Amino acid sequence: MGNPNETKFDLEIAIRQWRDQISQLDSLVPDAATELESHLRDSFNELCKLGLTNREAFQLARQRLGDENAIESEFSKAKPSVKWLNRMKWMLTGWLAIAAFTHISQNLIFFIQSIATLVLPSEGSNLGIGIVSFSLPLLTLWAAIFVGFRRHRNALCSVLDSVARTIGRSSLFGICAGGIAVIAVGAGLQILSTLIYNSNTTSSTGGTALINYNMVYTVLWPLVHYGGVIALAYWFHSQSTQIKPTRA
Amino acid sequence: MIAKDLVAASSRPLVLSILSEGESYGYAIIQRVRDLSEEEIEWTEGMLYPVLHRLEREGLIEAEWKISEAGRKRKYYSLSRQGTGALKQEKQNWLTVHNTLGKLWGIQTKPNSI
Numbered sequence: 602m603g604n605p606n607e608t609k610f611d612l613e614i615a616i617r618q619w620r621d622q623i624s625q626l627d628s629l630v631p632d633a634a635t636e637l638e639s640h641l642r643d644s645f646n647e648l649c650k651l652g653l654t655n656r657e658a659f660q661l662a663r664q665r666l667g668d669e670n671a672i673e674s675e676f677s678k679a680k681p682s683v684k685w686l687n688r689m690k691w692m693l694t695g696w697l698a699i700a701a702f703t704h705i706s707q708n709l710i711f712f713i714q715s716i717a718t719l720v721l722p723s724e725g726s727n728l729g730i731g732i733v734s735f736s737l738p739l740l741t742l743w744a745a746i747f748v749g750f751r752r753h754r755n756a757l758c759s760v761l762d763s764v765a766r767t768i769g770r771s772s773l774f775g776i777c778a779g780g781i782a783v784i785a786v787g788a789g790l791q792i793l794s795t796l797i798y799n800s801n802t803t804s805s806t807g808g809t810a811l812i813n814y815n816m817v818y819t820v821l822w823p824l825v826h827y828g829g830v831i832a833l834a835y836w837f838h839s840q841s842t843q844i845k846p847t848r849a
Numbered sequence: 850m851i852a853k854d855l856v857a858a859s860s861r862p863l864v865l866s867i868l869s870e871g872e873s874y875g876y877a878i879i880q881r882v883r884d885l886s887e888e889e890i891e892w893t894e895g896m897l898y899p900v901l902h903r904l905e906r907e908g909l910i911e912a913e914w915k916i917s918e919a920g921r922k923r924k925y926y927s928l929s930r931q932g933t934g935a936l937k938q939e940k941q942n943w944l945t946v947h948n949t950l951g952k953l954w955g956i957q958t959k960p961n962s963i
Contacts, residue, residue: 636875636898636924639917643876644894646919667895679899680906 610656616641622669628677641666706742851890859890860900862939865928868910869936872927875901901926909935 616638624634641662648658666672676683867878875897882890904910909932917923928936950956 632924633898633902635922637895639874639921639923640876640894640898642919642921647876647880665894667893671893672895675893675896675899679903 610654610659612645612655612659615659619663623672626669626673626676628673628680628683630683633676637666637672709742851886856890856892857896859943860892860897861904862936862943863890864897864900864904865909865932865936865939868926868928869933872925874923874925878926904932907935908932 619641620634620638623629623637624631641659644662644665645655645658648661649655653661667675863882864878867873867881873881875894878901879892879894879897882892901910901912905912905926908929910926911929912924912926914922915925
């Protein structure tokens, strides 16, 4: 995508870019976006008849319709519930995405853990097993995801773009936020339950090893998770700001 | 140019009145207001749609997707029976304001009726 002032103006591309932007607004239902597009086209045609060039007509039509912030605020004033219903949608998507990720990574962990117990001496090395079995597979998984992102950036961007067009690009960022919230609650409960469990069992046998093992479980696991999700959120965010069309 | 707040407040009676002339769509409604007011009432065009959607939710207007002359999807609005009643009330309210100001300013106004 070059500088729009230097390339030939393509109305369809301009409208698609504009529509991508307004589709991100949480307070807009898809129907409303279609309605606004219809308005933009009417306005464009009318301005062209007055003798403006296509580019000028589009820019003026867009300006008259109002910028994204104005549209967002007017729509959310008229029906605030839409905004939250849309946010619920991405939160749910985020929850599902993280649940799926957790399910896959946990199974991977159990698999490696079972191998680790075969290879490593089981008594007295719980901490080692913990580190090896919990952190390494997760780190590997995240590393694999990021290497995949870097290698297949363009293909991935087009997939993400089509997903983003369907659910709104801000939603992708929201998915990560939703995921973090889910993990935060999960980690909180985990720490709490470990504390309760430890207070009952430290006096009995194997207390120290159990604490170490649980420390790994409660601290490292969410840490690696958090790190991954935050990095992913940052990546999405940087991508979405890069994709945004330049404004005249 | 009329202040933003007043433009926003008058959007409701304006939309209802224009639709009482027959069904119409967003862009045409804005054009009509622009022409009638001799460009004194200038809407941020995107502002009209939330107003239309609210009136639709309140049951005062009805919406229907149709295909325009150009073969594109376009949402047309028309006044409902309930909307006709609401317009009557709006007229009464605005005429009251209009007449009150008219008396204060010594302008001859029509009797407070429709």
